[in-house]
Amino acid sequence: MTGPRRLEIPAQRIVRWCAGFEERHGVTAWSAEAERYLLRAHDGSEAALSGWREPGSAAVPPLDLSGWAAAPSVFGLVLVRRGGYTVGVVQDGVLAQHYAGTRYVQSRTAAGGWSQQRYARRRGNQADALVNAVADRAAAMWSEHNLGGVVIGGDKALAASVLNELVLPESVTDTQRQFYDIPDPRHAVLKKVVDRSLRVSVDITETDLPS
Numbered sequence: 001m002t003g004p005r006r007l008e009i010p011a012q013r014i015v016r017w018c019a020g021f022e023e024r025h026g027v028t029a030w031s032a033e034a035e036r037y038l039l040r041a042h043d044g045s046e047a048a049l050s051g052w053r054e055p056g057s058a059a060v061p062p063l064d065l066s067g068w069a070a071a072p073s074v075f076g077l078v079l080v081r082r083g084g085y086t087v088g089v090v091q092d093g094v095l096a097q098h099y100a101g102t103r104y105v106q107s108r109t110a111a112g113g114w115s116q117q118r119y120a121r122r123r124g125n126q127a128d129a130l131v132n133a134v135a136d137r138a139a140a141m142w143s144e145h146n147l148g149g150v151v152i153g154g155d156k157a158l159a160a161s162v163l164n165e166l167v168l169p170e171s172v173t174d175t176q177r178q179f180y181d182i183p184d185p186r187h188a189v190l191k192k193v194v195d196r197s198l199r200v201s202v203d204i205t206e207t208d209l210p211s
């Protein structure tokens with residue numbers, strides 16, 4: 001067996017990719033899990049597909065796989081780490097608007113006598129200020145758009161806190177991508193996350209094919 005490994009397949013190519021998976025590994029059975037579709041091939045290979053929408057009670061396999069895989073035409077984006085943040089709006093696959101800011105959240109105690117309790121309170125205040133600043137910026141920007149979903153990323157706890165501060169329709173928060181494996185959200189990182197948001201994440205384990 002080879003893997004597991006992760007691929008990121010452009011949404012418009014996912015139908016052909018799944019057909020190729022079956023061509024390589026034999027008849028494939030589909031099942032729907034909480035957050036992804038799972039393909040199990042005749043030879044034991046497996047591929048798990050994660051995208052914008054949970055399978056839920058959808059047909060297995062999905063009647064419209066390309067539609068399931070496609071990103072909303074307009075979605076919001078918020079990336080936040082201790083050293084900075086970015087909020088943005090993506091429209092038709094293009095970053096239409098964004099803002100980047102910096103705020104400091106202490107990551108460890110300074111030498112020379114801060115008590116742990118005082119440090120924890122100070123760090124908590126800094127994190128709250130960061131969350132509020134990002135949420136305010138996102139709310140102001142996103143209010144101008146009819147969002148179909150949202151991307152969050154960076155520090156998992158901070159990003160979740162920002163999302164909790166925002167008043168968004170359930171249909172938006174339920175249509176979501178998460179990217180926590182990113183560095184500080186500079187412009188180059190932002191562009192990569194936009195590109196990744198237009199792809200389907202595939203975790204694949206394959207039997208070794210004969211050479």
